[in-house]
Amino acid sequence: MVRKRIVSTVMSLMMAATVLTTVPTTNNVKAAEATQGDYTYQVETQAGKQYITLTDYKGKEEKITLPEEINGIEVTFVQAGFGKNSNLKSITFSKNMQKNLAAFSDISTLEEIQASKDNTAYQTEDGILYTKGKKELLVYPKSKKTETYIMPSEVEKIDDYNYVLTHLKYLKNLIFSKNLKTIPECSESSMESVVIPDQVKRIEESTFLGCENLKKVTFGKNVTFIGDGAFAQCKALKTIKLPKNLKEIDDVAFVATSLKEVTIPNSVVKIGRTAFDKNVKLKKPAYLKKIKDGSVVYYEARATVKASGKKAVTYKASKITKIKAKTSKVTIKKGKTAKLQTRVYISKKLKKGYLDPEILKFTTSNKKVAKVSSKGTIKGLKKGKATITVKLRTTGKTYKVNVKVK
Numbered sequence: 001m002v003r004k005r006i007v008s009t010v011m012s013l014m015m016a017a018t019v020l021t022t023v024p025t026t027n028n029v030k031a032a033e034a035t036q037g038d039y040t041y042q043v044e045t046q047a048g049k050q051y052i053t054l055t056d057y058k059g060k061e062e063k064i065t066l067p068e069e070i071n072g073i074e075v076t077f078v079q080a081g082f083g084k085n086s087n088l089k090s091i092t093f094s095k096n097m098q099k100n101l102a103a104f105s106d107i108s109t110l111e112e113i114q115a116s117k118d119n120t121a122y123q124t125e126d127g128i129l130y131t132k133g134k135k136e137l138l139v140y141p142k143s144k145k146t147e148t149y150i151m152p153s154e155v156e157k158i159d160d161y162n163y164v165l166t167h168l169k170y171l172k173n174l175i176f177s178k179n180l181k182t183i184p185e186c187s188e189s190s191m192e193s194v195v196i197p198d199q200v201k202r203i204e205e206s207t208f209l210g211c212e213n214l215k216k217v218t219f220g221k222n223v224t225f226i227g228d229g230a231f232a233q234c235k236a237l238k239t240i241k242l243p244k245n246l247k248e249i250d251d252v253a254f255v256a257t258s259l260k261e262v263t264i265p266n267s268v269v270k271i272g273r274t275a276f277d278k279n280v281k282l283k284k285p286a287y288l289k290k291i292k293d294g295s296v297v298y299y300e301a302r303a304t305v306k307a308s309g310k311k312a313v314t315y316k317a318s319k320i321t322k323i324k325a326k327t328s329k330v331t332i333k334k335g336k337t338a339k340l341q342t343r344v345y346i347s348k349k350l351k352k353g354y355l356d357p358e359i360l361k362f363t364t365s366n367k368k369v370a371k372v373s374s375k376g377t378i379k380g381l382k383k384g385k386a387t388i389t390v391k392l393r394t395t396g397k398t399y400k401v402n403v404k405v406k
Helices: 002-021 101-106
Strands: 028-030 034-036 039-046 049-057 063-065 073-078 090-093 112-115 122-125 128-131 136-139 148-150 173-175 193-195 216-218 261-263 281-283 288-293 296-306 313-316 320-325 329-332 337-339 342-346 360-364 370-372 377-380 384-392 398-405
Touching (some): 039 073, 101 128, 101 136, 112 128, 296 342, 320 384, 360 370, 370 384, 377 398
Parallel strands (some): 049 073, 063 090, 090 112, 148 173, 173 193, 261 281
Antiparallel strands (some): 028 039, 034 039, 039 049, 122 128, 288 296, 296 313, 320 342, 337 377, 370 377
8 A cells, every 4th residue: 555655746746747747738727726605716718718727725614505506607626625624415516617627536425326317427326436337437436425335237346546445444345346346445434344346357466454353255266476565464364265377475474463374276386485474274285395494484375296216396486487297198907007207398398207196186077987186196997098188387388198098
């Protein structure tokens, strides 16, 4: 979260510098800030047309309807920080409002937003603000008193820059839209359970940082990456079922939780530095080896190659460029066994010896004819044919062996 805000600040400064050094293509003139009742505003002129940007609300009312115009000029914009220090609970706006309403995310007391039905840019539903057609979620009121939010399936995007789902006070159950591909930052919010859709592949850094009430996370089947601090300081989190296609867990991803034991899927190739608290028992694949880096440790996939009469050699699994069978055909008798052996190329060079099967996954096409163990031992069950597929867990590289049982 901190890194994101630093990046945002740097980008803002760069943009400001660009504005100062670039010749404008249109005349955009701002008048000095003025006051109308409880509102402060600016009159701006662009391409010869005047419009008003509301800069703040200074009143004490909890429910307001924004003016359609001031002194005959349409109110079309809201500036970031509008009403931030107010006690506003409800805001209604007119058809004229066209841009930057995501600024309402700054109002911590807000319970609902209502848009005029004839507004062509925005729509609201149950007090929540979307773009027209609901393709983008713009504002979920911070103090909305609803325990469960099932995000409409039309939503494909959430305005992440304005921290739409951070610091929510009352929401307990959040089910994201099935068409959402990116989960925005939801840090320091009240959620107790979240459901992540199948379209999402990455949970980025700090996504659920400091969600102290979070107890249950349901991952979509395609999540492959959990970022730096994604679930850090989720103090109520006692159990977690990681997605079966997960590849990497980044640094401090689950630090400062209540987890005691975690099963790491056989697809994972790296667990970052202090990803879990020291007292957490990790049930992890044997190929994930502990690597010390000063006072901290991390785990990374390693491939062990054993050659007859020689000491086993370990390589980074990421260096494996190819695997192949010692033999592509095996013939055995019913009730007998045969051991599969895998040759391996490291950085495109064939190594002497055979790959330790702990980093491989073995499956059979016909369990009635031949079965195969996790160590690559084939056993003939009845007369017939079967195909054994051998898969490298870290990259998905495969080869096949044809088995005939006599």
